Amino acid sequence: MKFGLKRQAITLILVSSLYGVSAVASTVPGMGIESIRFINSVKNQLEIIMPKDKYVLDPNSPLYKPIMENVIRTSYLADALSTIDYSNSKELEMFKSDYTDFSNEWFDKKWEPIIAQGKPIDFYDIAMDMIEFDKAIAAEFQSFGYVNTGTQWIFHKNGINEIFSSELKQNAIKQQSIWEQDEYESFIESSGPGLTGIKVKSSPGTKLVNNKVWFLNQQIDSIKYAINIQSLQNPFVNKNLSIDEVTDYVTIDDLYHPNFTRGIIMAQVSFIFMISAALITPTGLGIGIWKYKKYEKLNSEESVGE
Template sequence: MKLGLKKQGITIIVLSSLYGVAAVASTIPGVGFESIQFINSVKKQLKIIMPKDKYLLDPKSPLYEPIMDNVIRTSYLADAISTIDSYNAAEKDKYTPLYTEFTNDWYHNRWQSLIEQKQQIDFYDIAMDMIEFDQAIATEFQSYGYVHTGTQWIFHKNGVKEMFSKDLKQNAIKQQSIWDQDEYEDKLVSTGPGLTGIKVKESAGTKLVNNKVWFLNKQIDSIKYAINIQTLQNPFVNKNLSADDVADYVTIDDLYHPNFTRGLTMAQATFIVMMTAFVITPTGIGFGVWQIKKAKKLKDEESTGE
């Protein structure tokens, strides 16, 4: 019996520990997992649209600073402003100044020193930085959970409260909704591309896939515009680039369609599982230790009796 008790104790300790590890591990995916898959699909398209070392902005070109200060800076701002539902006055008034300030700070911190040093700037690097910019916007103004693991979200300030909020669920539904692309773009009024960049006047806000398709295709148009400027030589290091070298337009089928509500449901469920582990795991380990001690006590008693 004493051997049986010891084995039972060890088994209970191992199973309880495994349950605790599994419970914590199950919280990893969440909403952030959906975002990661979407971001990876965007990166795949960007590698086609702006391959590394293909579109290198020539610091000797007279268009170098105008493109960076006007076209690229306004692209960051258009990327941010286009996610605001301008048909919702409260949302527009709240987020437009916040996004504008955030964008200007981000752009200055990332590119100003390189511009002053007259370094070649790769459009691929700009594209990858814009992904980080999007993630920072989401973290700062929407939800930490969109771009972090479920586990990080749980232990983030107000993470659990946010995870179970009705507002976040409504936002998730809005973000993952996909419209017909033409219908979406009919409601997105913008100017450009041109030497003053892209400027958004009206937008239906983020239907994430629709919005990113629009933005990627605007970048394609911007590259074509830069190559085809008639009055000046194209601003890239490779002067032999032509519009025929530019990638085809992106469609909604080229991007992953995130299901944030599924990720949110998973995050909520795994959080509950993790909470049960906080009770079951230490209780199980404690009981297992008690079983092992009981087995040792019985063994000692038998030894003494002999």
């Protein structure tokens, strides 16, 4: 009986501990995991479109500042504004001004000091920074859960309310929906690329994959435009760049298709799992420790008796 008590105690302690650890570990997946997969697929395309050290702006070129201040600055803004559904007056009013301010502040903080110092600027570095910009926009204006782990989301302010929010679920469905690319782009009204950059006048908003395909292809066209300027000099450090070297356009099949609703369901289930662990684990540990102490007491009494 004594040794059976010991086995029960150790089993309860181990099972309760594992249950608690598993509950915490289960909270890691969420919408953020889907975003990471999508972002990695975008990074893979960017490494093909503008490999590091290939398209580097020459600070001695007269186009250096105009490209940064006009083309690149407006690219950040176009990236943000193109995610707004212009047919939704409420959404347009809610985000257009904030996105504009956020984009300009981000650009000023990141690139103005570098421009002032007249340093060469690699388009690859701009592309990688735009990914961080997209993540910041999502966290600031959409949901913290889009770009963070489920664990971080649960413990973030209003995180639990968001996890069980029907409004967020509808937003997630919109974000993950995918149209035929031609159909999606038929609803976008924009100008550029050119020396004044890309300017979005209307957009159907974020169907995330469609929107990113459109934007990546705009960047490809911007590179072609910069190389092909006839009346002005090539603005890149490498003066031998050719349009023939520019990669083909991106398609929806080139990017990961995120399933944010699956991420929400996983976060909901793991939260319930964690709550159950908060009750079961301490109870199991308590009983296990009590049984082990009882075993030690019996063992001590037998030793004294001998």
